[in-house]
Amino acid sequence: MTYNMGNEPADDTGAMKLGTVVRQPALGQTQGQRWHRMSALIWRHWYLLRGSLPRIFELVYWPLVQLLTWVLLSQFLMGNSSWVAQAAGVLIGAVLLWEVVLRAQLGLTLTFLEELWSRNLGHLFVSPLHPLEWVGSLMIVSIIRSAIGLIPAFILAALLANFSVFDLGLPLVLFFASLMMMGWWLAMIIMAILLRHGLGAESIAWMSLWVLVPFSCVYYPLESMPVWLQPISVVIPATHVFEGMRDILFDRAFNWWQLGLSLGLNVLYMALATGLLLAAFRKARQDGKLLQMGE
Amino acid sequence: MAGSRDGLVFRPGGGHSAATMPDDHTPAPLDRPTQAPDCTVANPADAAISARGLVKQYGDGDQAERAVDNLSFDIPFGASTALLGGNGAGKTTTMAMLLGLLTPTAGEARILGDDMATNRHQVAARMNFSSPYVELPYRLTIRQNLTVYGKLYGVSDARDRIAHLADDLNLTALLDRPSGQLSAGQKTRLTLAKALINRPEVLLLDEPTASLDPDTGDYVRQYLADYLKQTGATMLLASHNMPEVERLCDHVLMLRGGKLYDAGAPRALIERYGRQNLEEVFLDIARQTRAQPQATEPGDDV
Numbered sequence: 001m002t003y004n005m006g007n008e009p010a011d012d013t014g015a016m017k018l019g020t021v022v023r024q025p026a027l028g029q030t031q032g033q034r035w036h037r038m039s040a041l042i043w044r045h046w047y048l049l050r051g052s053l054p055r056i057f058e059l060v061y062w063p064l065v066q067l068l069t070w071v072l073l074s075q076f077l078m079g080n081s082s083w084v085a086q087a088a089g090v091l092i093g094a095v096l097l098w099e100v101v102l103r104a105q106l107g108l109t110l111t112f113l114e115e116l117w118s119r120n121l122g123h124l125f126v127s128p129l130h131p132l133e134w135v136g137s138l139m140i141v142s143i144i145r146s147a148i149g150l151i152p153a154f155i156l157a158a159l160l161a162n163f164s165v166f167d168l169g170l171p172l173v174l175f176f177a178s179l180m181m182m183g184w185w186l187a188m189i190i191m192a193i194l195l196r197h198g199l200g201a202e203s204i205a206w207m208s209l210w211v212l213v214p215f216s217c218v219y220y221p222l223e224s225m226p227v228w229l230q231p232i233s234v235v236i237p238a239t240h241v242f243e244g245m246r247d248i249l250f251d252r253a254f255n256w257w258q259l260g261l262s263l264g265l266n267v268l269y270m271a272l273a274t275g276l277l278l279a280a281f282r283k284a285r286q287d288g289k290l291l292q293m294g295e
Numbered sequence: 296m297a298g299s300r301d302g303l304v305f306r307p308g309g310g311h312s313a314a315t316m317p318d319d320h321t322p323a324p325l326d327r328p329t330q331a332p333d334c335t336v337a338n339p340a341d342a343a344i345s346a347r348g349l350v351k352q353y354g355d356g357d358q359a360e361r362a363v364d365n366l367s368f369d370i371p372f373g374a375s376t377a378l379l380g381g382n383g384a385g386k387t388t389t390m391a392m393l394l395g396l397l398t399p400t401a402g403e404a405r406i407l408g409d410d411m412a413t414n415r416h417q418v419a420a421r422m423n424f425s426s427p428y429v430e431l432p433y434r435l436t437i438r439q440n441l442t443v444y445g446k447l448y449g450v451s452d453a454r455d456r457i458a459h460l461a462d463d464l465n466l467t468a469l470l471d472r473p474s475g476q477l478s479a480g481q482k483t484r485l486t487l488a489k490a491l492i493n494r495p496e497v498l499l500l501d502e503p504t505a506s507l508d509p510d511t512g513d514y515v516r517q518y519l520a521d522y523l524k525q526t527g528a529t530m531l532l533a534s535h536n537m538p539e540v541e542r543l544c545d546h547v548l549m550l551r552g553g554k555l556y557d558a559g560a561p562r563a564l565i566e567r568y569g570r571q572n573l574e575e576v577f578l579d580i581a582r583q584t585r586a587q588p589q590a591t592e593p594g595d596d597v
Contacts, residue, residue, distance in 0.1 A: 033449050040446030044432065047439040051473075114432070122429035123489070126394045127447040128419040285398045291391050291429065 037129050041137035045111050046144070059145055063099045063153035070095040071161045089163035090249050094218045094242060096150070096157060096165050100176055101238055102209055103149050104183025105190075107142025108135075109205040112191045116199055122291045131281050132274070135191075139184055146180070168245065171254050175241050178259065181266035182237045183209075188273035192280035195289065217242050237265040332558040334368035334548065340408040342369035343497055343529035344376075344393060348402035351388050351553075362388040364553040365402070370546075375523055375530045377540040377561075380550030381581040386533045389550070390499055393531065394424055406497055418497075420448055425490035426501035427483055433475030437466055437485055440474055441492055448493035460488040463518060465511070479506035487515065491522065498523075498530045504539060516542055537574035547573070549580055556580060 049055055074091045115121055124134065158164045166172060190208055193201050216238040217225065225233055233239045240262035247255045284290050339345035351363040363385040370376045378386050391397035392404045395415035404411045409418040431440045438457060445453030461467045464484040469477065474485055483506050490498060503519065504512040516539055523530055523543075534540055540547060541561045549557040549564075557564065557580070561573050568576045 036449055037447050040443050043446065044435065044439075044443040047435050047443070048432070051434060118432040118434075119430040120432050122396060122426070123431060123444070124447075125396060126419065126422075126424055127444065128416055128449070129447055130416060282398070285396065288388070288391060288397045290396045291387075 033128075034130075034133055037127075038133050038137035038140070041129070041134060042140050042144075045114070045138075045141040048114065049145070049148075056148060059103075059149040060152050063096075063103070063149045064156060066095055066099060067092070067153045067156055068160070071157065074161060089161065089167075090246060091219060092157050092161050092163045093165060093168070093245055093249060096153060097175060097179060097241065097245060098213070098216075098218050098238075099150055099153065100146065100179040101183045101186075103146035104142050104180040105187045105209050106183075106205070107145040108138050108184055108187035109190050111138045111141050111145075112187075112194065113199075113202065113205060116194065125290050131278060135188065135274075135277065142184070142187075143180070168248055169254075171244065171248065171259065174259055174263070175245065178237060178241050178262045178266055181263075181270055185266065185269040185273035186212075188270075188277045192273075192276045195277075195280040195284045198289070212236060212238070215239070221246060235265065237262040237269070240265075332555060334555065334558050336369045336371070339369060339403075339405050341371075342405070343372045343374070343407060344370040344531055345405040346389065346393065346402065347405075349389065349392055349399050349404060350401040351385075351392060351397065352400040361553050363392070363399075366550075366553070366555055367402075368548055368555060368558070370529055370531060372529055373523075373527045374546060375532065375544045376546040376548060377544040378531055378533045378548050378550065379540065379577060380556075383552075384550040385553035386550060387501070388553075390424070390426075390501060390531070390533060394422075394499060395419070420493060421495060422497040422499070423448070423490045423493055423495040424499040424501070425486040425503055427479075427486065427505045428501065429486075431474050431482075431485060431489060434473055436471050436473050437461070437477075437488075438470040440485065441488060444489050445492050450493050453492075456492060456494075457488075460491060464488050464515070480508060480511060483507055484511070484515070494526065496526070496528050498528055500530065501533045502535070503532070504534075504536060512536075512539075519543060537572060537577055541573050549577075551580055551583075 070091055074089070077091070115124065125131075154165050168175065186209060190205050193204055215225075215229065215233045216236050217233055218238070222230060222233055222239060222243055240258040244255050244258040244262070247253050247258065335345075335347070336342055339347055346369075347367050349363050349366040350361065352359050352361045354360055362383075366385070366389060378389060380386050388397065392399050393406065393411060395404075395411035398412055406422055407418050409415070411418075432443075435443070438461075441457045441460070442453060445456060450456055457470075458467075461470055464487060466481070466484055466488060469481060474482060477485060483504065487500075487503055490500065490503075500519075504515050507515060519530070520543055522528065530543070532540065532544055545560060547559060547561055547564055548555060559567065564576050565571070565573060568579055570576050570579070
């Protein structure tokens with residue numbers, strides 16, 4: 001019995017033969033190779049998007065419907081609410097910025113679910129792809145998906161309500177960054193739960209963010225919340241973004257403290273969510289779920 | 296039966312005598328080998344694929360079940376080895392641990408010298424696998440799927456490589472068809488193309504010719520044999536197609552109940568068991584297994 005070397009015929013002596021061991025340099029660890037792998041995943045989801053009109057329609061549809069509803073409500077309240085009348089667009093701005101959080105969270109979670117639905121995790125994690133490279137690429141995909149969904153809504157807001165989100169100026173970029181981060185860390189927690197519990201927990205992907213809406217002061221100021229609920233709102237990063245937005249719209253003043261608090265909380269939660277997701281990956285490897293998970 | 300060469304000793308499990316083996320496949324008279332065969336080399340880093348004391352246990356206490364139980368073997372560079380066993384024998388679990396998809400409860404799995412539990416990323420670009428039980432994104436076309444995996448594995452000439460593989464595996468006319476619309480045989484060829492996209496030095500193949508018609512199956516087997524010969528790649532093959540194993544593999548590892556039950560060259564095993572072919576040897580071992588409780592393992596549908 002013999003192991004042969006591919007070029008040598010087998011015999012029946014019962015012995016094994018070894019080839020010369022030539023250790024090659026480690027592959028796949030340079031920045032360029034990391035980006036190459038991340039771009040592979042971005043292409044994977046771009047192929048999926050561009051080949052599916054229903055997916056694109058779904059991305060655009062919900063922000064537009066939301067916006068239309070709130071534009072009409074705002075127009076009614078402009079004549080009936082002094083608070084809204086003081087700052088035209090305060091509700092529309094809130095809707096648009098909340099959509100940023102929602103699209104960022106769904107963008108990450110749904111691309112993860114796409115891999116589960118197609119039972120593709122086994123192939124992905126046999127490849128040189130690192131989980132953090134994977135999550136990084138999904139974040140970029142979520143930016144693309146958010147842009148596809150939100151740009152038409154921004155245009156509609158300008159046309160119907162004469163409200164341009166860009167009137168918020170430079171802070172808008174920082175608000176966006178903070179809200180995207182909030183969507184991402186929330187998505188990473190959801191991904192960790194999905195890795196642990198499988199597709200049975202899929203509904204969490206859709207409903208989790210809505211739990212935070214009442215506490216995030218999206219449509220009303222923090223001070224209007226019941227005092228006993230305010231501590232919860234204060235530790236939610238979005239609260240400070242919406243407070244900051246209202247400062248700009250009402251007082252034409254940019255509150256750096258609110259923005260810093262929001263970004264700081266997001267960095268903290270992002271670090272915790274990353275740890276949780278990596279732990280979930282380790283657990284999934286222990287339980288064999290990377291090979292099994294799917295519909 | 297033992298042999299040694301290059302300082303290595305290979306001792307297949309003893310205990311069988313060809314003279315005592317029955318001609319039919321009644322399950323009773325098979326004796327268990329007196330000891331587990333030793334298929335290891337002195338230094339696991341000298342093997343392309345190495346498993347040392349691999350254990351995979353699910354649950355604790357009374358509920359504990361060992362899907363793989365203290366499995367050790369080494370596969371030298373350039374060797375083609377089959378991992379055989381009935382359902383629940385531990386093949387898929389072993390493959391998953393070698394691929395780094397499953398963390399062993401104990402022991403270590405090494406590919407090209409790197410520990411897959413801790414250093415998988417060092418070696419992943421130099422290996423690949425295919426399985427009909429792990430899907431590729433079904434809305435992406437063949438070309439898109441292979442492009443994505445070409446990028447993931449850092450293939451610099453991905454476009455040419457895809458064209459070459461598509462031509463070799465008769466996928467050219469299907470390149471722009473979504474993989475969800477492919478027949479089972481076409482999907483099998485696609486997963487094989489994906490497994491070869493990076494010209495791997497180590498190939499782990501799970502049923503590579505499942506669902507293929509005899510003609511295409513024969514072509515793919517010859518294609519794999521040529522690939523191994525031309526590249527000197529190392530292959531671990533899990534298959535229930537015994538003629539395929541006899542044709543492609545120069546060594547067989549027989550698992551039973553998560554343990555290494557027997558091992559050897561196909562011809563030697565056939566002689567030792569007094570059988571005409573490897574399928575009869577497999578049946579001898581598998582039917583004996585059925586009389587015993589089987590370890591269960593997730594996803595063991597090999």
